[in-house]
Structure formats: structure tokens, C-alpha cells
Amino acid sequence: MAAQTLYDKLWQQHLVSEQEDGTALLYIDRHLLHEVTSPQAFEGLRLANRKPWRLETNLAVPDHNVPTTDRSRGISDPVSRLQVETLDKNCADFGITEIPMNDIRQGIVHVMGPEQGATLPGMTIVCGDSHTSTHGAFGALAHGIGTSEVEHVLATQCLIQKKMKNMRIKVDGQLAVGVTAKDIILAVIGELGTAGGTGYAIEFDGEAIHTLSMEGRMTLCNMAIEAGARAGLVSVDEITIEYLRDRPYAPQGEVWEQAVSYWRTLVSDENCEFDKEIVLDAGTIAPQVTWGTSPEMVAPIDGAIPTYEQMQTDAERKSLQRALEYMSLAPGTRVNSIPLDKVFIGSCTNSRIEDLRQAARWVAGNKIAENIKLAMVVPGSGLVKAQAEKEGLDKVFKEAGFEWREPGCSMCLAMNADRLAPGERCASTSNRNFEGRQGQGGRTHLVSPAMAAAAAIAGHFVDVREA
Amino acid sequence: MKKLTEWQGIVMPLDRANVDTDAIIPKQYLKSIKRTGFGPNLFDDWRYLDPGEPGDDHSKRRLNTEFVMNQSRYQGATVLLARENFGCGSSREHAPWALLDAGFRVLIASSFAEIFYNNCFKNGILPIVLNEEIVEQLFAEVLADPGYELAVDLAKQQICKPDGEVVNFQLEEFRKQALLEGLDEIGLTLQKADLIRAYESKRRQQVPWLFNAPGDI
Numbered sequence: 150m151a152a153q154t155l156y157d158k159l160w161q162q163h164l165v166s167e168q169e170d171g172t173a174l175l176y177i178d179r180h181l182l183h184e185v186t187s188p189q190a191f192e193g194l195r196l197a198n199r200k201p202w203r204l205e206t207n208l209a210v211p212d213h214n215v216p217t218t219d220r221s222r223g224i225s226d227p228v229s230r231l232q233v234e235t236l237d238k239n240c241a242d243f244g245i246t247e248i249p250m251n252d253i254r255q256g257i258v259h260v261m262g263p264e265q266g267a268t269l270p271g272m273t274i275v276c277g278d279s280h281t282s283t284h285g286a287f288g289a290l291a292h293g294i295g296t297s298e299v300e301h302v303l304a305t306q307c308l309i310q311k312k313m314k315n316m317r318i319k320v321d322g323q324l325a326v327g328v329t330a331k332d333i334i335l336a337v338i339g340e341l342g343t344a345g346g347t348g349y350a351i352e353f354d355g356e357a358i359h360t361l362s363m364e365g366r367m368t369l370c371n372m373a374i375e376a377g378a379r380a381g382l383v384s385v386d387e388i389t390i391e392y393l394r395d396r397p398y399a400p401q402g403e404v405w406e407q408a409v410s411y412w413r414t415l416v417s418d419e420n421c422e423f424d425k426e427i428v429l430d431a432g433t434i435a436p437q438v439t440w441g442t443s444p445e446m447v448a449p450i451d452g453a454i455p456t457y458e459q460m461q462t463d464a465e466r467k468s469l470q471r472a473l474e475y476m477s478l479a480p481g482t483r484v485n486s487i488p489l490d491k492v493f494i495g496s497c498t499n500s501r502i503e504d505l506r507q508a509a510r511w512v513a514g515n516k517i518a519e520n521i522k523l524a525m526v527v528p529g530s531g532l533v534k535a536q537a538e539k540e541g542l543d544k545v546f547k548e549a550g551f552e553w554r555e556p557g558c559s560m561c562l563a564m565n566a567d568r569l570a571p572g573e574r575c576a577s578t579s580n581r582n583f584e585g586r587q588g589q590g591g592r593t594h595l596v597s598p599a600m601a602a603a604a605a606i607a608g609h610f611v612d613v614r615e616a
Numbered sequence: 617m618k619k620l621t622e623w624q625g626i627v628m629p630l631d632r633a634n635v636d637t638d639a640i641i642p643k644q645y646l647k648s649i650k651r652t653g654f655g656p657n658l659f660d661d662w663r664y665l666d667p668g669e670p671g672d673d674h675s676k677r678r679l680n681t682e683f684v685m686n687q688s689r690y691q692g693a694t695v696l697l698a699r700e701n702f703g704c705g706s707s708r709e710h711a712p713w714a715l716l717d718a719g720f721r722v723l724i725a726s727s728f729a730e731i732f733y734n735n736c737f738k739n740g741i742l743p744i745v746l747n748e749e750i751v752e753q754l755f756a757e758v759l760a761d762p763g764y765e766l767a768v769d770l771a772k773q774q775i776c777k778p779d780g781e782v783v784n785f786q787l788e789e790f791r792k793q794a795l796l797e798g799l800d801e802i803g804l805t806l807q808k809a810d811l812i813r814a815y816e817s818k819r820r821q822q823v824p825w826l827f828n829a830p831g832d833i
Contacts, residue, residue, distance in 0.1 A: 306816075347701070411823065
């Protein structure tokens with residue numbers, strides 16, 4: 150057999166049928182659900198009098214609308230409350246396992262899934278959420294789908310798909326101290342552009358990738374979609390396997406050994422061919438800060454916002470002007486001189502235990518700067534929160550002036566009460582700096598947890614390599 | 617699924633690249649548990665001068681008269697002309713629902729983000745990819761000619777301009793048929809139930825741990 154990429158293998162192993170024109174029926178092993186993109190799918194099932202095909206592949210959790218403050222009195226916004234209650238009711242009616250809001254395992258769906266071992270190598274994993282690419286960190290084929298497809302997967306356990314192309318992004322060498330997976334992916338998006346990955350499954354490979362923890366790999370794959378690629382992938386190695394040992398949903402005992410020997414085959418064959426390949430040197434990657442309204446508008450911490458003269462076309466100049474107007478920034482501004490109002494540490498990109506540990510290191514023994522109106526930490530799940538509290542990280546953050554919140558998507562997209570006021574400028578560990586993403590008129594700068602924490606203390610961006 | 621065979625309508629130009637689904641329909645409106653009613657909030661942040669929340673009477677909000685949607689010459693538009701990477705970001709199907717609810721059935725751009733592109737077909741919206749030169753030319757023609765309309769014939773994969781010029785476009789055969797016939801994709805897949813079951817029994821042998829019910833974890 151010809152040499153295959155990891156994506157080729159995953160695709161082939163899940164083919165139920167394929168037509169001559171390449172349209173295929175792909176089997177789905179795991180379907181994750183949350184409250185925002187599922188109600189209309191369940192309604193569709195009811196209208197057509199259909200039932201879920203295989204109940205146990207589904208796992209649901211509310212995350213977008215949940216409050217991050219005291220939950221003892223439920224959700225105060227009636228519209229948000231109805232959406233979460235609708236998920237509860239749909240799961241109860243159809244018999245789908247749900248981790249409800251007040252369960253300690255509740256959290257952002259892309260944090261909860263891997264944490265429970267519901268994400269396993271070799272699976273196909275989908276969810277009505279574009280950041281489902283996160284799960285590709287485990288050598289699984291994972292991507293976001295729309296609500297019509299949520300209904301399709303519920304009813305048939307399959308999706309109608311066309312095969313993507315293969316791209317490999319190889320990051321050789323070692324990262325400088327203080328530089329993280331977030332900086333790698335932001336640098337990649339800067340290079341590739343927000344549409345550069347459209348039509349591809351991107352496999353991240355190379356020394357700098359395989360020395361990352363699973364948390365780091367999840368951060369990386371999480372933002373593959375911000376480069377336009379629905380799926381990101383990292384092949385299976387010992388770090389993957391160790392992360393999964395003894396997780397509640399992971400196989401146990403003899404089956405564990407059987408699973409592990411299969412998982413070890415989930416790597417791209419030597420000499421396999423990629424349609425596109427990019428090689429980066431980890432040593433040249435600096436901590437990254439986005440300055441505009443698209444993740445590709447990014448600069449190293451020791452760099453500056455581009456000038457109009459540097460733009461090649463009229464369209465580029467227009468887009469720079471629009472972004473800088475919205476962000477209220479001047480061309481040529483040094484990145485480390487941008488002052489901030491708020492700091493958000495959280496989201497499916499950067500709210501796992503390692504992220505909180507990295508941030509806490511910068512916060513310990515310091516106080517947030519006077520110009521910072523609010524700095525908040527929103528752990529990715531109840532279990533991450535509990536672990537952080539066991540390590541005393543909550544105290545570190547609170548003593549510095551941070552707010553320590555309950556888990557959820559929170560100010561990554563501001564569907565709950567956590568949001569920026571118009572004009573406020575935020576250092577955020579999330580994944581999208583679109584206009585209005587964190588609140589109408591709000592201005593978002595995407596950074597790593599260490600960069601966000603250091604910025605909270607300094608009041609502006611600083612280079613975490615200069616510690 | 618909604619059918620689309622032929623379509624003719626006024627073209628509204630949206631001259632911005634990388635229009636994301638947060639811009640198409642902002643997050644506060646995603647709290648709805650329905651598929652309809654998103655039209656008044658299409659491009660909400662650009663369309664209105666004051667902030668809006670679900671349940672507001674949007675007809676009472678102040679309009680941003682500079683935004684194309686509020687200009688009289690584009691009233692009743694059903695064809696949207698956009699720039700590259702339209703629909704990037706979140707997978708929210710609320711974005712095509714909002715476009716559909718506001719009357720748009722045909723979208724034209726030099727590229728679309730994948731999840732959004734796919735979501736359009738599920739809702740009877742035809743997204744057409746044309747090369748940048750043609751898109752650029754269409755922008756010039758729309759701006760020069762108030763009331764500019766395009767006619768689309770899906771079966772022939774052709775767009776007809778007011779001057780009679782015909783532009784061909786590419787489309788995957790399966791997507792074309794699904795839209796032409798308004799196919800129920802779930803129904804179609806369920807016709808292959810035997811194949812799915814056969815796949816499952818083979819797979820159960822290979823990866824048995826994926827077939828152990830997790831129970832009450």
C-alpha cells in the first residue's frame with residue numbers, strides 16, 4: 150500500500166461508502182453537543198419522528214451560556230436559561246448522557262471531552278462548534294459542523310463528506326523559554342493567513358510539536374480553524390498515551406493494551422506525500438500579539454503594527470485601515486506600548502491546568518496594574534478549577550487582584566454576562582479577535598496565558614522572554 | 617431541504633474581505649432555540665448604531681445609513697456579492713439562517729470558509745465561487761448601476777448579467793443535485809442503513825473499546 154498520511158488513514162478507516170465523484174459517507178465515533186447549536190437539531194429529529202442512531206456516542210455539556218459567577222441561583226438571563234434547560238430536556242428525552250451545569254466535570258466542551266477520555270486517538274469526532282479541531286491533538290479526525298449536520302449525525306451516525314487535502318506544518322528545533330504553543334499557532338496563522346488552510350487537514354509535526362504537552366497540542370489544533378483548516382492533527386506518541394491512562398472514558402485493562410497498540414499506528418508513514426508543506430524554526434518564534442480584527446493580523450512582541458507603505462495592494466491598505474480604526478491604533482505602533490483595560494485568561498484555547506500554571510508564575514507576588522479594570526481567570530472545567538485550587542493557584546490570582554470564576558466559554562464570545570464595554574481593550578487568551586467578539590465595540594488582542602498574565606501586571610504588553 | 621433551481625434578484629455588494637460569522641449574526645442572537653427570526657439581526661453590529669439584544673423591537677433601533685443594507689437602492693436584494701473568505705470563524709448555522717431570513721438565496725465571492733459554505737447548501741442558499749477578476753468586475757458593475765440584478769440558472773451552472781453576458785461557475789455534482797431537488801440528506805443516508813450497520817459490526821471487531829457503552833460516567 151502507498152505511504153499514507155495520518156489524515157489518509159483516519160479517513161480510510163471511517164469510510165462507510167464512497168461515490169465515484171468522491172462524495173463519501175464517513176462514520177462518526179464521537180459526537181459532542183452543547184446548548185447553542187443543538188436545539189434546532191433535536192427539533193428536526195422530533196419533526197421527522199427520528200431517533201438517535203447510537204446513543205452512547207453522544208456526550209453533551211452546557212458551556213456557552215453558563216454564568217461564571219455564583220451559580221446557586223441558576224442563570225438569571227431568561228433567554229440563556231431557556232437554552233440550557235432545552236439541552237437538559239433534549240438529553241433527558243432522547244437518553245443522551247449530559248454533564249449538567251452544576252456537575253464538577255462541567256466545562257467547555259473541548260476541555261471536558263479530552264479530560265474525560267471521551268476523546269481518543271483514531272476516532273472521528275464532531276461537534277456543532279468550529280473549535281472541535283482541538284481534539285485532533287490526539288490523532289483523531291475532529292472538526293466542527295453546522296446544526297443540520299448535528300441532526301444528520303444524531304440520526305445516522307454519519308456525515309456526507311469530501312476528502313480534504315493534506316498539509317504538514319513542521320516546527321523544528323526548540324522554543325525559547327516563555328514561548329508557547331499559542332505563539333506557534335499565532336505565528337503560523339500570520340504566515341498562512343486566515344484562509345491559507347481552507348480545504349486542508351493540517352498535521353503539525355516536528356521536534357517543537359512532539360515536545361509539547363497535550364495541553365499545548367490542544368491549543369495548537371484548536372486554532373487550526375483560524376487558519377481556515379477545519380481539522381488540525383498531531384500524531385500519537387507516548388505523551389498522548391500517558392495523558393489518556395485511567396481517564397473515565399478511556400479503555401481499561403486488557404483492552405487498554407489493545408487500544409495502545411492500535412494508537413501507535415496513528416502516525417503519518419515515512420515518505421508519505423503532503424499537498425502542501427511549511428517548515429518553521431521554533432527558535433525564531435517570539436511571543437505573539439494580535440493587533441487587528443483577524444487572527445492573521447499578528448506581530449511579535451518586539452515588533453510593531455504594519456504601516457500603509459508595507460501593504461502590497463489597495464485591498465490590503467483598506468483592510469488595515471478598517472482594522473486600525475476599529476482597534477483605535479496607529480500604524481507603526483510598537484506592540485509593547487499598547488495599554489490595556491482588561492485581561493481574560495480562559496477559553497477552549499487556553500484554560501487548561503498547564504495554562505493556569507504558566508499564567509500564575511507571572512502573577513505570583515505581584516498586583517495587577519492600576520489601569521487594569523478587570524482581570525479574570527475562567528478555568529476550562531470544574532476539574533481544572535479544583536486542580537488549580539489544590540495547587541493554590543486560585544490564591545495566587547486572587548491576591549494579585551484577579552477574579553477567580555466558574556468554568557465556561559465566558560468572555561471568549563461573551564454570550565453570558567462576561568463582556569467588554571465599547572472601546573475597552575483586552576489581552577485575551579482566546580482564539581478570535583473579530584469585531585465585537587468579546588462584546589460590541591470591544592477590542593481584543595490574542596496572546597498566550599503567560600503574555601496575558603504579564604500584561605495584567607505591567608498594564609501593557611511585555612516580552613515574557615525578558616524575565 | 618429547500619430547493620433552488622433558478623434565481624434572479626437585486627445584488628447587494630459587501631466590500632470587505634474575511635467577513636466572519638460573528639459579523640453575520642452576533643452571539644447574543646444565538647440564544648434562540650429556533651431556526652427562524654434572525655433576519656432583522658443580519659450584520660447587526662454594522663447595520664444599527666445602537667446595541668441590540670434578543671427580544672428588542674429592532675424596527676425602533678437607529679440605522680447606520682452608511683451600511684449598504686440600509687441604502688434604498690439595495691432594498692429587496694436577494695443576491696449578496698462579497699469578498700474572499702466570506703463566512704470564516706464560528707460554525708454557527710445561524711449565519712445562513714439569518715441570510716435566508718433576510719431574503720438572500722445566492723452568495724457570490726472569490727472564496728468561502730468551509731463550514732459556512734457547507735451550511736449554506738443545507739438551507740437552500742447557493743454560494744457561488746468566482747475568480748477575483750470577475751468578482752472585481754461585478755463590484756464595479758453593481759456600484760455603477762442602481763437596481764443591478766443577476767439571474768442564476770443552477771442546472772446550467774450559469775449567471776446571466778443584465779447586458780446578457782453569461783458567467784459559468786463550478787459546483788460539486790452532489791451539492792448541485794441536492795439543491796436542485798431539495799433532497800432530504802438524512803433520508804438519503806438512512807437508505808444506506810445496511811451499509812452503516814455492516815461498517816459497525818466490522819469496526820466493533822477492530823476497535824471494541826469504542827463500542828463499550830460509557831454508562832453513567
